[in-house]
Amino acid sequence: GPATEQWRPAIHYTPARNWMNDPNGLIWHDGVYHLFYQYNPSASHWGNMSWGHATSSDLVHWKEQPVAMANNTREEIFSGSIVFDKRNTSGLAVNGKPALVAVYTSVFKEGSGHESGVQAQSLAYSTDNGRTWKAYAKNPVLTLRPESKNFRDPKVSWYAPGGYWLMTTVVADAHVVKIYKSSNLIDWEFLSDFGPAGVAGNGVLWEMPDLFPLPLDGDANRPMWVMLVNINPGSIAGGSGVQYFVGTFDGKTFNAENLPVQGADLSEHRWLDHGADYYAAGTFADAPDGRRVTIAWMSNWDYADRVPTSPWRGAMALPRDLALRTIDGVPRLVSTPAREYLALVNGVAASRWKALTVRSTTKPLDLANRTAPQDIDLVVEPYTAKRAGIVVAAAADGSRQTRVYYDTKAGTLTVDRTRSGDTDFSPKLSGRHIVYLPLNQGKIHLKVVLDKSSLEVFAADGRTVITDLVFPKAGDDRISLFAEDGEARFSDIAVRPVR
Ligand code: FRU
Incomplete structure (x- = not known):
């Protein structure tokens, strides 16, 4: 369609052209916030899934970078996360330079040597601050065949109390988050399942999980664990949305507390946002000062492919600082625009x-x-x-x-x-x-x-x-x-x- 620059967001990230969905690979590294994202480099509808890339020093001004990882003859590159492997646990350092390691979902194609259509977790690494990426030679590192093909969206983080990496992934149509551990990002050991829980009815997909600690009421001695589970459809405003759970995590199992009773009204569940356009939310790794900053795709699978903008389609919501507060006796997430945005507008x-x-x-x-x-x-x-x-x-x-x-x-x-x-x-x-x-x-x-x-x-x-x-x-x-x-x-x- 004709260009619609009057709808181009001024304070929200959009790629100059073409389709964008989920934020991926969120990390703060060497003073720079990296926002990678599901991107179609050649059209403004979903397809050719690749990782686009943008950078910012203040979470407000973003600069689009070249496509980081491109869809190729072997695989589509679905959502995932990035960690900085500063101890070189993976051995992927180059000339002594520790790597950024991307853990993403490969969707294998015909002729790739893997069963086509299967989703599995793969690695890529970069030693030039995320500009260029090399695929790990022995991908994938984790599959769930024959149990499931719909196994995706790995979110990896460093679990300091245990000194190991954690990965959460979903079996999307089974409403299960699977939790794994690893000492080297390559060999993964199953720890536990979380779910089904909350909104998990027939036809609902669980996508893009994220598990992280947050102090309750600002008290660093009382960390609780938060599990974000993006769901589509079936969310509070219809279609896509982010439900979350709060509970404990002992290094192996996540236990959600204060779960609404089975069959409870949607409003009894906890939602990160109550609008229609906040999806695939995830949080930045290694954000300074213990901050927990989230960003989400500002759209909804109900109509994302029809959004009337051109030559781009897809925008990110404002980055937000998250906190956990006791409200009406229950720990709840509180979201405020990122403090850099507040400083700018004030x-x-x-x-x-x-x-x-x-x-x-x-x-x-x-x-x-x-x-x-x-x-x-x-x-x-x-x-x-x-x-x-x-x-x-x-x-x-x-x-x-x-x-x-x-x-x-x-x-x-x-x-x-x-x-x-x-x-x-x-x-x-x-x-x-x-x-x-x-x-x-x-x-x-x-x-x-x-x-x-x-x-x-x-x-x-x-x-x-x-x-x-x-x-x-x-x-x-x-x-x-x-x-x-x-x-x-x-x-x-x-x-x-x-x-
Ligand atoms: C969520 C999602 C993910 C998947 C990606 C594909 O919006 O469906 O589960 O990895 O989009 O683009």
């Missing part, structure tokens, strides 16, 4: 309103610069209004708009993109994404990160996030506050155009 002059009252109407915010991206903070006190919130990316006559609001009676926060612009490309795009969230002393803080074709709503200091794609018509840039059937109060409003 340095931009804001249009501010200390307090505004809105009664049964929509009140446009008078902004000198309305062009996305905009970073919007506000506190909403729905008070006597039935619904109260903010409208973004709206047409002057309101006929197109995206609504973010609190529903007082239901006690829910909603993003409504039913009239958000171009919604026709898929019947599954239109819709509302709703999450139950109690007010705090009658109020709720929202941070809305609005880019050219997305919004991320961080609510109640990151205890809930809703990430949704939207495709507004050029010029639809009005931002308003509204209250329905009553009075709402808004305070501490700060709107910052992000350059």
Whole structure:
């Protein structure tokens, strides 16, 4: 189709052209964040799976790099991870230079000498900071034949207490995460299975697992373990999404705690994001200061191949810092935009309103610069209004708009993109994404990160996030506050155009 640069995100990563899905090989190395990703180097639909590559020193500004590992006659290169083998456990160091080792899923082709269509785990290594990669000579290093062909998405990490490598992978259609250990990244010993658990019904796939420790309530003496399991379809907002489990890990077995009862409503499960466009989330290895930074593909398999952008298709969500907090007696993940992003936007002059009252109407915010991206903070006190919130990316006559609001009676926060612009490309795009969230002393803080074709709503200091794609018509840039059937109060409003 014709180029749609008006929808090109300004503060989210996109490749210049062609198709992108999952983030892969997330690692901080020598002062640089590396983002590899599932990439089709020659078309803007899924296929020819390769690893694209981008780098950043601050998680905000990304530079696209040459394709790192290309689809070839033997294999497609599916998702995986990268570790820095600084002790040279693998023996893959070159001239004494320890290697970055990529552990990825090979999908073997006809004539490769392997059963075609089988997914197995392989290695590649780099000693030039991830620019060029060599396949390990004896790939694959791990298969699950004859038990399964759908065995993929290895995430490897160093398990310091035991002094060995850990790998989590999925048997996608069996709803199982398999956990392995290794001393050298080459020979893998099975440790345990996790799952089925949580959302694991018929037809649901488990993909892209990630197991990592996080201190509970900031207390380094109380590390809990978090297991991310990306699922598709069957997620909270329909289609693809990230469920997570919190529990203990003894070096062998992950034990999830506080699991909802079998057959519980989707809302009883724990979700990293409640929007429709946050998938294949993973976390960076070796991030400094013990940070746990996550990034995800900002799309949904329900309609990813129809997203109306050109000449690229696929964007990444904002990198986020993760923390684990006890909320209502249960440890939950809290997500905030990466602190580098916050530092950047906090340095931009804001249009501010200390307090505004809105009664049964929509009140446009008078902004000198309305062009996305905009970073919007506000506190909403729905008070006597039935619904109260903010409208973004709206047409002057309101006929197109995206609504973010609190529903007082239901006690829910909603993003409504039913009239958000171009919604026709898929019947599954239109819709509302709703999450139950109690007010705090009658109020709720929202941070809305609005880019050219997305919004991320961080609510109640990151205890809930809703990430949704939207495709507004050029010029639809009005931002308003509204209250329905009553009075709402808004305070501490700060709107910052992000350059
Ligand atoms: C998740 C996924 C992975 C797989 C990759 C293929 O979106 O299906 O399970 O490795 O995409 O591109």
